[in-house]
Amino acid sequence: MTSTETLALKDVLAAGDRLAAESARFAGLGWMRGTSGNLSEVVSRDPLRLAVTASGLDKGELRASDIAVVDGAGAAVAVDGLTSLRPSAEAGLHARVAAVTGADAVVHVHSLNAVVAGHHWPEGVRLRDLEMLKGIGRRAHDDEVVVPVIPNSQDMAELGDRFEDAYEQGTPAVIVASHGLYAWGSDLTHARHVTECLDWLLGYTVATAR
Amino acid sequence: MTSTETLALKDVLAAGDRLAAESARFAGLGWMRGTSGNLSEVVSRDPLRLAVTASGLDKGELRASDIAVVDGAGAAVAVDGLTSLRPSAEAGLHARVAAVTGADAVVHVHSLNAVVAGHHWPEGVRLRDLEMLKGIGRRAHDDEVVVPVIPNSQDMAELGDRFEDAYEQGTPAVIVASHGLYAWGSDLTHARHVTECLDWLLGYTVATAR
Amino acid sequence: MTSTETLALKDVLAAGDRLAAESARFAGLGWMRGTSGNLSEVVSRDPLRLAVTASGLDKGELRASDIAVVDGAGAAVAVDGLTSLRPSAEAGLHARVAAVTGADAVVHVHSLNAVVAGHHWPEGVRLRDLEMLKGIGRRAHDDEVVVPVIPNSQDMAELGDRFEDAYEQGTPAVIVASHGLYAWGSDLTHARHVTECLDWLLGYTVATAR
Amino acid sequence: MTSTETLALKDVLAAGDRLAAESARFAGLGWMRGTSGNLSEVVSRDPLRLAVTASGLDKGELRASDIAVVDGAGAAVAVDGLTSLRPSAEAGLHARVAAVTGADAVVHVHSLNAVVAGHHWPEGVRLRDLEMLKGIGRRAHDDEVVVPVIPNSQDMAELGDRFEDAYEQGTPAVIVASHGLYAWGSDLTHARHVTECLDWLLGYTVATAR
Numbered sequence: 001m002t003s004t005e006t007l008a009l010k011d012v013l014a015a016g017d018r019l020a021a022e023s024a025r026f027a028g029l030g031w032m033r034g035t036s037g038n039l040s041e042v043v044s045r046d047p048l049r050l051a052v053t054a055s056g057l058d059k060g061e062l063r064a065s066d067i068a069v070v071d072g073a074g075a076a077v078a079v080d081g082l083t084s085l086r087p088s089a090e091a092g093l094h095a096r097v098a099a100v101t102g103a104d105a106v107v108h109v110h111s112l113n114a115v116v117a118g119h120h121w122p123e124g125v126r127l128r129d130l131e132m133l134k135g136i137g138r139r140a141h142d143d144e145v146v147v148p149v150i151p152n153s154q155d156m157a158e159l160g161d162r163f164e165d166a167y168e169q170g171t172p173a174v175i176v177a178s179h180g181l182y183a184w185g186s187d188l189t190h191a192r193h194v195t196e197c198l199d200w201l202l203g204y205t206v207a208t209a210r
Numbered sequence: 211m212t213s214t215e216t217l218a219l220k221d222v223l224a225a226g227d228r229l230a231a232e233s234a235r236f237a238g239l240g241w242m243r244g245t246s247g248n249l250s251e252v253v254s255r256d257p258l259r260l261a262v263t264a265s266g267l268d269k270g271e272l273r274a275s276d277i278a279v280v281d282g283a284g285a286a287v288a289v290d291g292l293t294s295l296r297p298s299a300e301a302g303l304h305a306r307v308a309a310v311t312g313a314d315a316v317v318h319v320h321s322l323n324a325v326v327a328g329h330h331w332p333e334g335v336r337l338r339d340l341e342m343l344k345g346i347g348r349r350a351h352d353d354e355v356v357v358p359v360i361p362n363s364q365d366m367a368e369l370g371d372r373f374e375d376a377y378e379q380g381t382p383a384v385i386v387a388s389h390g391l392y393a394w395g396s397d398l399t400h401a402r403h404v405t406e407c408l409d410w411l412l413g414y415t416v417a418t419a420r
Numbered sequence: 421m422t423s424t425e426t427l428a429l430k431d432v433l434a435a436g437d438r439l440a441a442e443s444a445r446f447a448g449l450g451w452m453r454g455t456s457g458n459l460s461e462v463v464s465r466d467p468l469r470l471a472v473t474a475s476g477l478d479k480g481e482l483r484a485s486d487i488a489v490v491d492g493a494g495a496a497v498a499v500d501g502l503t504s505l506r507p508s509a510e511a512g513l514h515a516r517v518a519a520v521t522g523a524d525a526v527v528h529v530h531s532l533n534a535v536v537a538g539h540h541w542p543e544g545v546r547l548r549d550l551e552m553l554k555g556i557g558r559r560a561h562d563d564e565v566v567v568p569v570i571p572n573s574q575d576m577a578e579l580g581d582r583f584e585d586a587y588e589q590g591t592p593a594v595i596v597a598s599h600g601l602y603a604w605g606s607d608l609t610h611a612r613h614v615t616e617c618l619d620w621l622l623g624y625t626v627a628t629a630r
Numbered sequence: 631m632t633s634t635e636t637l638a639l640k641d642v643l644a645a646g647d648r649l650a651a652e653s654a655r656f657a658g659l660g661w662m663r664g665t666s667g668n669l670s671e672v673v674s675r676d677p678l679r680l681a682v683t684a685s686g687l688d689k690g691e692l693r694a695s696d697i698a699v700v701d702g703a704g705a706a707v708a709v710d711g712l713t714s715l716r717p718s719a720e721a722g723l724h725a726r727v728a729a730v731t732g733a734d735a736v737v738h739v740h741s742l743n744a745v746v747a748g749h750h751w752p753e754g755v756r757l758r759d760l761e762m763l764k765g766i767g768r769r770a771h772d773d774e775v776v777v778p779v780i781p782n783s784q785d786m787a788e789l790g791d792r793f794e795d796a797y798e799q800g801t802p803a804v805i806v807a808s809h810g811l812y813a814w815g816s817d818l819t820h821a822r823h824v825t826e827c828l829d830w831l832l833g834y835t836v837a838t839a840r
Contacts, residue, residue: 030830033762033765033823033826033827033829033830034762034765034822034823034824034826034827035765035823036761036762036764036765036827058819058822058823110761110762110830112830112833112834112837115760115834116834116837116838119838120838129362129388130325130388130389131246131320131362131386131388131389131390132243132244132246132320132389134246135243135244135245135246140362140364140388140389141362141364152759152761152770152771154770154771176761178759178760178761178770179760179761179762179770180761189268192244192268193243193244193245193268194244196243196244197243197244197246199243200240200243200320200322203322204322204325204326207322207326208326208329208330339572339598340535340598340599341456341530341572341596341598341599341600342453342454342456342530342599344456345453345454345455345456350572350574350598350599351572351574399478402454402478403453403454403455403478404454406453406454407453407454407456409453410450410453410530410532413532414532414535414536417532417536418536418539418540549782549808550745550808550809551666551740551782551806551808551809551810552663552664552666552740552809554666555663555664555665555666560782560784560808560809561782561784609688612664612688613663613664613665613688614664616663616664617663617664617666619663620660620663620740620742623742624742624745624746627742627746628746628749628750
């Protein structure tokens with residue numbers, strides 16, 4: 001771990017507080033079953049640092065301090081006064097998403113609609129001419145959106161490369177096949193909205209297929 | 211903005227309080243994902259003025275003041291003491307519904323059942339011989355109800371014309387295809403009941419089709 | 421209205437309190453949309469008197485006094501100190517169920533699973549070899565249960581006759597086609613349990629059909 | 631009943647408190663309809679003793695003392711200061727699971743997804759290449775998991791034998807056909823996580839079949 005003098009404990013804990021509240025919300029929707037999923041907020045851009053929910057804990061019961069701070073590679077970074085918890089392996093993908101997209105908040109949940117849609121359309125899920133597309137920053141008409149679907153991997157560098165290859169600016173999400181959804185936004189509330197709207201869009205698409 | 215001397219701030223805020231509570235309720239049902247949907251109450255009939263939930267905010271977390279007051283064309287109207295927020299573009303359709311139907315409360319939600327039903331039956335959703343029809347003011351027997359489905363548009367005048375063409379007195383709702391449901395009632399509680407019953411009826415119709 | 425000297429106001433309000441709490445619970449499950457459904461408790465057997473939730477109110481927001489007391493024909497009966505509300509027309513069927521079955525609590529909800537099952541199996545819904553049948557007082561093996569389905573009617577005498585014709589002792593429920601579920605038990609908690617288990621059984625049966 | 635001097639009342643009640651809270655949580659998910667399902671914690675290993683939720687009570691409203699303590703055969707054991715309630719007949723299977731698997735907490739719920747999956751795949755439900763498998767202690771790739779499905783029985787010795795025949799180390803659950811799910815873990819929180827993830831996995835498998 002490299003020490004990072006620049007991060008104020010109180011800013012990190014404020015992020016942890018928001019991440020805990022948002023995790024409890026998503027857990028209540030059934031999108032973070034068991035200890036699955038993880039959320040992050042960028043707490044510093046230069047160097048890139050993210051507060052990310054700790055691994056192995058119930059996402060409905062997190063406290064503000066149940067976080068780790070990671071660098072751009074997803075490795076834990078010490079913060080004065082914070083008892084560092086083990087970051088999820090997936091922290092590396094959060095950092096990659098934040099670096100590539102410029103998003104300041106990243107949501108990773110195991111939305112059933114997302115995984116079912118990824119199963120049906122492994123080449124990407126086409127969404128078009130739906131008002132709800134405005135909720136992910138797209139147009140409601142004549143704007144074809146393809147949510148990329150990438151194969152799952154336990155190697156975050158590999159998964160990050162797949163994400164970066166599949167990423168198209170303007171589509172704030174990617175489905176990891178047989179796994180879950182990554183979605184992002186300018187802050188955690190925005191990322192929540194994108195996630196909720198995507199779940200609706202994917203559920204609609206599954207419900208009206210065939 | 212034209213100034214409207216006739217509206218008492220406290221009446222407008224009382225409406226805002228009801229709209230916020232109702233929005234939180236619908237958000238909890240998953241019908242106002244992201245910042246989608248909007249609710250309104252008529253606060254004056256002559257001239258027509260509506261309090262409508264503000265655009266771009268989380269519908270589960272509105273405060274009483276998170277509203278705009280609009281005229282019959284959906285344009286914002288100043289109210290003394292109220293910091294006017296941006297009304298949703300859809301406020302124009304709310305006003306049109308209130309003017310045409312006489313309803314004093316209008317609900318617009320992104321009910322999945324409504325959009326799926328609109329996808330299956332773009333000519334209108336036929337409902338007949340179901341007890342729940344009494345919940346939308348119709349008879350449980352021998353009364354054919356067709357919930358109109360109109361094509362989506364971003365132009366509220368156009369959407370309003372489509373609504374008005376499709377509107378039949380006695381059917382307190384319209385589905386906007388690929389978008390959501392509009393429903394209305396004599397007050398916000400009544401509009402809630404109509405909305406809930408329609409969602410049930412549309413869900414039942416989808417579940418029993420074929 | 422005939423006056424009934426024998427009913428103590430406090431017993432009637434205690435029933436009203438239980439009915440209000442139970443209604444709110446069922447409303448939360450989506451089984452009492454709008455103002456639909458009604459619950460009752462027998463408050464006197466000789467003569468038969470039931471406290472029944474009042475008509476036209478939101479079932480998630482009832483107070484203890486939002487009840488009517490009815491006789492064996494479903495007609496309102498005055499109780500000293502109680503402002504009588506309009507009983508649901510369906511109160512007559514509640515009274516009939518209580519008289520015929522001996523149950524002291526009757527639940528009528530618009531469970532979607534029940535109405536969908538009634539649509540698929542208008543001759544009655546067969547349930548067999550399911551552990552959950554114990555929750556409605558039947559055996560988990562080698563015991564064929566048929567939940568009767570009767571045609572809907574707005575005439576409670578007619579509906580009561582249909583119920584009585586279809587009723588078999590040991591099956592604590594009937595589906596009214598295109599309408600909802602009636603279920604009953606020895607008290608309101610028991611009726612709740614029967615209702616919950618039936619909804620599960622009917623949902624399972626729909627989900628595994630074909 | 632044999633008296634057990636070794637169990638401290640406070641430890642048993644602490645277990646009861648956790649079991650009550652967890653039951654209420656599962657009841658809220660619709661997995662313990664009526665009075666169905668039961669949860670247990672091992673409170674002593676030598677001799678084997680489990681605190682198990684009492685039979686016949688609403689699982690959303692248990693108090694800490696609404697438990698029985700049972701031995702390895704599921705028979706009630708007296709504990710000084712505890713008014714013993716009737717253990718569920720299924721307590722015998724809980725004890726058997728705890729003895730065979732070494733798990734210190736056992737969950738039995740009537741998850742609809744589990745019973746539907748058991749209906750479709752009576753030879754066992756195959757799960758493979760899904761990230762969520764990590765939530766039940768398995769690998770996300772190249773690891774074929776078969777959740778055993780055993781026929782239902784009211785004889786707990788017989789059901790226990792079926793469980794033991796079907797049990798494979800590393801698969802922390804079994805489906806009892808036409809009945810429900812048993813899942814277990816090192817403590818009650820772990821068993822919760824396993825249960826939640828299995829429900830997701832089984833729901834996914836049903837949703838994507840065919």
